[in-house]
Amino acid sequence: MVAEIGATDGRGFMMAPSFIFVTCQVGSERAVKVEIARRWPKFRFAYSRPGFLTFKLPEKIQYAEDFDLESVFARAYAFSLGKVQGADPAGMARQAWAMLEGRAVRRIHVWPRDAAVAGHRGYQPGLTPEAFEVHRLLCETQPPDVHLPSGAAEMRNPARRGELIFDCVLVDREEWWLGFHKAAGPVTRWPGGMLPLELPAEAVSRAWLKMEEALRWSELPISPGARVAEIGSAPGGASQALLARGYDVLGIDPAAMHPAVSAHPHFTHLRRRSTQVRRREFRKIRWLTADMNVAPNYTLQAVEAIVTHPEVNVRGLLLTLKLTDWNLADQVPEYLDRVRGWGYNRVRARQLQHHRQEICIAAWQSPFRRKSRHGS
Ligand SMILES: C[S@@+](CC[C@H](N)C(=O)[O-])C[C@H]1O[C@@H](n2cnc3c(N)ncnc32)[C@H](O)[C@@H]1O
Known part of the structure; x- marks a missing residue:
């Protein structure tokens, strides 16, 4: 959205920023560059x-403070004010405030750039003690x-929608980059786009984190008691996140579910591949999730075969696509078009904080249009 940001707030003129900065998974940098070149060719x-x-913004164009970068691989982004460097953190903090030029910020977000590839030797991106210290x-040191x-x-x-946030990325111990953004959607309200989720002791797999984050990010309008199918459900962490929200879960996987999940009264296991499940098993399913350890086209083909069937009425999807090769990142726009082609008018994608080399697609129909009278 083009709008005025180089405006005064009564305390003098503030320069419109010339750069935007982005944080992402280590390994996703090329994917960020490719999608920004495609979506924002003037950056x-x-x-x-x-x-x-960082990307230089075109001159003579001003962007709204709540500008949406529409990026799948950018976990967070902000208008850049530049960097501070040194070995004296308190002095750096004072310099940082001077760069804000009196912008009326209501909150501070500090987060580190990722230290390693997600999953490498168990590395999980997130806030660090150093981020809390800064x-x-x-x-x-606030003025x-x-x-x-x-x-x-x-x-x-989370920040409230509309709050202006002072952003500080710890690029290195002695180098912080400062910026600002206005809180809008769910992920722009958290520092670095990262939700403070902790794996519950009873979770049977870390897929709980992916599902919980996906549900919060996507804000899919799934009502309590809804029937949700999960393709690739074993051992069952993601199913636990769904069951905890009061959904009825149909897990489809040739592998065994963890007994704690299969014993749940609202869980049913079809111990088969998705292609071996009869279509009528999906008649009462309104939401479908998939997390298979296969290439994206296989997942899309398996889901397409279900949701395009005339007797199946799935209102929305939450799909994990494994980017088995980083070059598949270039095909994300085609994947999203394919999902739209199944009749979903709301389609978004994001590489989540708890993802490895994968992305999540959230898609739903608004309003919901049933194809047939089958199902409840
Ligand atoms: C990443 S794991 C899923 C983790 C799971 N969602 C959890 O919460 O623990 C991938 C799963 O996909 C399953 N899978 C692979 N191909 C499948 C297919 N065609 N149909 C159903 N499940 C499949 C595998 O058996 C494996 O259990």
Whole structure:
């Protein structure tokens, strides 16, 4: 959206920023560049480190503070104010405030660039103690005319929609990049687009985290008691996240479910491949999720065969696509077109914080249009 950002707030003129910065998974940088070149051809790639990129914005175009980058692989982004460097964190914090030029921020987000490839030796992207420490320093050094809620707690709560956020990315211990954005959708309200999720002790696989994050990001309008099918359900962490929300889950997988999941009264297991399941088993299913360890075209083909069947009425989807090869990232727009072609008018995709080399597609119909009178 084009709008005015180089405006005054009564305290003088603020320069419109010339750059935007992006944080992403280590390994996704090329995918970010390709999709920005496609969607925003006037942006010019400027600088990158693993998991961190900057782009020069075109001159004479001004973007709204809640500008939507529409990127699948950017986990977070902000208008850049530049960087501060040094070995004195308190001094860096004071310099950071000076760069804001009096913008009326209501909250501070601090997060690190990813330290390694997600999953490498168990690495999980997320907020670090150092991020909380820098957040505390920025709170302590805020100028007298800025009245922010203090304490690290605000990093553990989502920003309110419309709040202007002061962003600080710890690119290195002695190099922080500062920026700002306005909170809008669910992920722009969390520091670095990362939700504070912790794997529950009873979760039988880390797929719980992926499903929980996918449900919160997508905000799919699934009502309690809904019937959800999950293709690739074993051992069952994702099913646990669905069951905990009160859904009835049909798990489809030739592999065994964890006994804690198969014993749940609202869980049914079809111990087969999706292609071996009769279509009538899906008649009462309104939501379909898939997380198979196969190439994207296989997943899309398996889901297409179900949702396009005349007697099946699936309102929405949550699909994990494994990018078995990084070059498949270039085909994401075609994957989304294919899903739209099945009749879904709301389609979005994102590489989630808890993903490895994979993305999630959320798709649904609004309003819901049934093809047939079958099913309830
Ligand atoms: C990443 S695991 C799924 C993790 C699971 N969602 C959880 O919450 O624990 C991938 C699963 O896909 C299953 N799978 C692969 N091809 C399949 C197919 N054609 N139909 C059903 N399941 C399939 C595998 O057996 C495997 O259990």
